[in-house]
Amino acid sequence: MIKAQGPLSIATFFTECLLHPKYGYYTTRDPFGAQGDFTTAPEISQMYGEMLGLFLAQTWHDQGNVAAFNLIELGPGRGTLMADILRATRTIAGFHSALQLHLIEASPTLQALQAKTLSAFNPTWHTQLDTVPQGPLFLVANEFFDALPIRQFIRDGQQWRERCVTVTEGDLTYALTEAAPHATLADRLADTKQGDLVETCAPAQAIAQEIGGRITQHGGVALIADYGNRRSLGDTLQSLRSHHRVPPLLHPGLADLTAHVDFEALAKASPSAHTRPTDQGVFLERLGITPRANQLVKSLQGSALTSHIAAHRRLTHPSEMGTLFKAMGLFPASAPPPPGLD
Numbered sequence: 267m268i269k270a271q272g273p274l275s276i277a278t279f280f281t282e283c284l285l286h287p288k289y290g291y292y293t294t295r296d297p298f299g300a301q302g303d304f305t306t307a308p309e310i311s312q313m314y315g316e317m318l319g320l321f322l323a324q325t326w327h328d329q330g331n332v333a334a335f336n337l338i339e340l341g342p343g344r345g346t347l348m349a350d351i352l353r354a355t356r357t358i359a360g361f362h363s364a365l366q367l368h369l370i371e372a373s374p375t376l377q378a379l380q381a382k383t384l385s386a387f388n389p390t391w392h393t394q395l396d397t398v399p400q401g402p403l404f405l406v407a408n409e410f411f412d413a414l415p416i417r418q419f420i421r422d423g424q425q426w427r428e429r430c431v432t433v434t435e436g437d438l439t440y441a442l443t444e445a446a447p448h449a450t451l452a453d454r455l456a457d458t459k460q461g462d463l464v465e466t467c468a469p470a471q472a473i474a475q476e477i478g479g480r481i482t483q484h485g486g487v488a489l490i491a492d493y494g495n496r497r498s499l500g501d502t503l504q505s506l507r508s509h510h511r512v513p514p515l516l517h518p519g520l521a522d523l524t525a526h527v528d529f530e531a532l533a534k535a536s537p538s539a540h541t542r543p544t545d546q547g548v549f550l551e552r553l554g555i556t557p558r559a560n561q562l563v564k565s566l567q568g569s570a571l572t573s574h575i576a577a578h579r580r581l582t583h584p585s586e587m588g589t590l591f592k593a594m595g596l597f598p599a600s601a602p603p604p605p606g607l608d
């Protein structure tokens with residue numbers, strides 16, 4: 267592509283690496299767990315999905331036990347999170363009979379894995395949110411937004427040079443476009459200086475706008491959990507292979523590629539009300555992860571008990587995932603704020 271068309275934007279490179287039909291990272295493999303390249307919160311412990319199940323059930327209850335709603339997950343991976351959410355909400359009277367399950371997944375390989383865990387709940391698969399029918403929406407997105415393609419811009423005076431990917435002597439390398447003004451970055455002239463790098467993610471903003479519009483119109487809630495900061499600054503493009511960081515251009519299609527989520531940009535794009543991004547550790551504690559952990563301890567011993575204790579720490583402790591990961595809620599301005607979030 268570079269030979270034929272010239273340098274690619276980071277966004278095009280990102281999309282080809284992850285979702286190319288033949289060579290894409292997600293289209294060709296199951297990347298999760300100890301054998302894979304990275305582990306996510308729902309794969310660490312069932313408690314994560316259980317807490318998110320209670321979060322959804324409480325919000326559903328606070329909005330008047332909505333009679334019929336779409337339960338949606340963006341990027342369900344192996345389907346573990348949704349399976350735990352559905353198990354944890356089994357005893358909530360009326361919740362299961364009111365829900366229609368919709369899974370948004372671009373990878374056919376992962377759709378097949380999700381079918382194994384979730385087929386009993388008759389899910390409908392989509393590659394985009396647009397085809398999910400309108401109606402109240404209860405949505406979770408765990409480490410989905412970090413997989414969406416970003417663009418990178420470096421400030422040059424009052425203008426910006428876009429970072430792109432080219433080929434130099436057979437290797438992929440970075441290059442910069444000529445400086446040009448960018449209307450969408452006008453507000454970043456206030457909080458950046460010469461040479462600073464900022465990232466934008468138009469697809470993430472479009473999805474947040476769509477979700478927030480539906481929530482405002484029909485009710486419901488969205489929980490966006492990911493790593494990132496209130497506002498993006500600096501190069502956060504990151505590549506993981508076999509649980510180790512590798513240079514992002516080195517293994518196209520063979521390594522995971524992510525970028526930090528700019529929560530402020532998502533909140534701004536959504537027409538609904540929103541909470542603040544809240545540290546994952548605090549959020550899970552407020553929802554009751556420690557009493558739940560103590561209850562599970564009673565049925566565990568030996569190495570299962572040791573790994574259970576380690577998992578609780580990994581999900582909540584500030585030196586592990588507790589502060590690096592954040593959760594933010596989108597909700598209707600007319601409804602009570604969802605539980606556990608600032």
Ligand code: SAH
Pocket residue numbers: 284292298306307308309340341342343344347370371372373376393407408409410413414
């Ligand atoms: N939520 C899971 C998986 C996170 S990995 C967990 O926490 O374990 C990201 C997921 O999003 C994968 O399932 C991947 O295939 C999917 N995905 C990535 N980009 C996508 C896109 N543009 N559209 C739909 N799904 C996408």
